[in-house]
Amino acid sequence: MPRSTRPGGRTARTKAVVFEAAAALVAEQGHEAIAMTDIAARAGVAATSLYRRWGDVRTLLMEVAVDRLNADSPMPNTGSLRSDLRTWARRIAAGLTAPGGSPFFRTLVATAPAPGPAATGGDMERITAFGPRLQQIAVMLDRAAARGEAAPPLMDVIDHLLAPLYMRALVGAPISAAFAHDLADRLLA
Amino acid sequence: MPRSTRPGGRTARTKAVVFEAAAALVAEQGHEAIAMTDIAARAGVAATSLYRRWGDVRTLLMEVAVDRLNADSPMPNTGSLRSDLRTWARRIAAGLTAPGGSPFFRTLVATAPAPGPAATGGDMERITAFGPRLQQIAVMLDRAAARGEAAPPLMDVIDHLLAPLYMRALVGAPISAAFAHDLADRLLA
DNA sequence: CTACAAACGCAAATAAATTTGCATTAAGGA
DNA sequence: TCCTTAATGCAAATTTATTTGCGTTTGTAG
Numbered sequence: 126m127p128r129s130t131r132p133g134g135r136t137a138r139t140k141a142v143v144f145e146a147a148a149a150l151v152a153e154q155g156h157e158a159i160a161m162t163d164i165a166a167r168a169g170v171a172a173t174s175l176y177r178r179w180g181d182v183r184t185l186l187m188e189v190a191v192d193r194l195n196a197d198s199p200m201p202n203t204g205s206l207r208s209d210l211r212t213w214a215r216r217i218a219a220g221l222t223a224p225g226g227s228p229f230f231r232t233l234v235a236t237a238p239a240p241g242p243a244a245t246g247g248d249m250e251r252i253t254a255f256g257p258r259l260q261q262i263a264v265m266l267d268r269a270a271a272r273g274e275a276a277p278p279l280m281d282v283i284d285h286l287l288a289p290l291y292m293r294a295l296v297g298a299p300i301s302a303a304f305a306h307d308l309a310d311r312l313l314a
Numbered sequence: 315m316p317r318s319t320r321p322g323g324r325t326a327r328t329k330a331v332v333f334e335a336a337a338a339l340v341a342e343q344g345h346e347a348i349a350m351t352d353i354a355a356r357a358g359v360a361a362t363s364l365y366r367r368w369g370d371v372r373t374l375l376m377e378v379a380v381d382r383l384n385a386d387s388p389m390p391n392t393g394s395l396r397s398d399l400r401t402w403a404r405r406i407a408a409g410l411t412a413p414g415g416s417p418f419f420r421t422l423v424a425t426a427p428a429p430g431p432a433a434t435g436g437d438m439e440r441i442t443a444f445g446p447r448l449q450q451i452a453v454m455l456d457r458a459a460a461r462g463e464a465a466p467p468l469m470d471v472i473d474h475l476l477a478p479l480y481m482r483a484l485v486g487a488p489i490s491a492a493f494a495h496d497l498a499d500r501l502l503a
Numbered sequence: 504c505t506a507c508a509a510a511c512g513c514a515a516a517t518a519a520a521t522t523t524g525c526a527t528t529a530a531g532g533a
Numbered sequence: 534t535c536c537t538t539a540a541t542g543c544a545a546a547t548t549t550a551t552t553t554g555c556g557t558t559t560g561t562a563g
Contacts, residue, residue: 134510134559134560134561135509135510135511135558135559135560136509136510136511136560139510139511154428155427155428157372157424157425157427157428160549160550161550161551162549162550162551170511170512171511171512171513172550172551173511173512173513173551173552173553174510174511174512176550176551176552177510177511178510181551183346227429228428231423231424231428234420234423234424234484235346235420235423235424235425236346236424238344238346239344239346239417239420239486240416240485240486255485280487283481283487284478284481284482284497285474285478287481288477288478288480288481288482289473289474289477289478291477291481292472292473292476292477292480292481293473293477295423295429296429296444297428297429298469298472308473314503323529323530323531323540324528324529324530324539324540324541325530325539325540325541328540328541349519349520350520350521351519351520351521359541359542360541360542360543361520361521362521362522362523362541362542362543363540363541363542365520365521365522366540366541367540370521
């Protein structure tokens with residue numbers, strides 16, 4: 126299987142092997158016990174290079190987690206919001222239950238810098254990692270609104286679709302496709 | 315304000331100062347950059363003792379986080395499930411928005427060992443830290459059932475009350491009392 | 504093809520964390 | 534009160550992580 130996304134530069138190449146090594150370690154043993162040294166050894170690159178490029182393990186692991194979580198699949202566009210949300214929720218559920226799915230979300234949470242002080246004004250975009258995902262949801266909702274369907278606010282999708290799924294991933298509760306399906310329906314009820 | 319929960323033993327005394335020091339550090343700078351050394355210095359105890367008692371920083375921080383999150387307030391018992399859930403949700407919201415509230419949940423998530431492999435069977439009890447809380451909810455639901463009220467399953471409370479609240483805490487989204495209130499109502503709808 | 508600069512590897516130096524051995528203190532029971 | 538044991542402090546030893554200096558490789562522009 127040819128890797129399309131790996132243009133020339135040596136830089137990109139080493140980044141690829143480093144990310145692969147780090148991701149493998151995260152999937153295998155979780156983020157907690159991983160040292161910069163481990164990743165370097167597994168990737169076959171000098172630890173020095175990792176320190177120079179990413180500074181510390183947390184930064185590197187966070188980038189890896191973001192990278193994995195944002196591996197974006199095209200948004201469903203079935204013609205009805207309900208159907209769109211269903212398949213989208215199922216897709217997220219599948220991603221979380223996949224081998225090494227939830228470890229990356231756990232890693233992101235653990236490595237992401239603490240959110241700002243009060244958090245009085247903004248929405249979820251404080252964690253930039255979720256930016257792309259939120260954009261996708263917004264597109265889906267906008268399309269529905271354009272069709273004349275009643276679309277829930279973005280924050281509702283976060284609270285009642287994303288939150289239960291991710292929370293279950295965090296604590297290791299089962300995440301079935303049926304559950305994702307029900308969440309979508311419940312959101313539109 | 316006298317601290318009632320601090321019985322004699324030197325052991326308990328040092329544990330208290332260590333927990334206080336660790337909690338203060340977590341509240342101030344988050345869990346990510348805290349070393350065993352820092353806690354020892356702040357608590358005024360030898361780092362050696364901390365290593366001997368807790369082994370490593372993660373273990374200690376996790377215990378501290380659990381300790382804080384389980385500082386149990388008595389469950390509301392107003393006579394109606396709806397009212398109970400409302401006040402209970404608001405109480406959690408208040409705890410999360412309080413200074414240093416969400417950092418402890420973030421710490422727990424970051425330090426808790428990765429949940430078991432498949433997670434096919436069980437419920438949320440895999441993370442033992444939530445055990446007490448879940449017990450409390452179960453009591454509340456049982457009381458309602460005993461009164462003849464229709465009570466939602468425990469997992470629904472987790473998915474639709476706890477999840478949105480804690481998820482918002484994780485990402486730094488605003489958590490208002492009104493929001494908690496609405497979650498309770500929505501759960502019973 | 505050549506020259507340049509960024510990224511890299513390696514080894515040494517440094518700094519920090521963690522362990523270990525031993526003396527001391529304090530709690531609880533006889 | 535005295536004795537026993539667990540917990541602690543302290544300093545030294547050890548390991549591990551991180552930084553630094555320098556020469557080498559490798560893209561890329563000219």
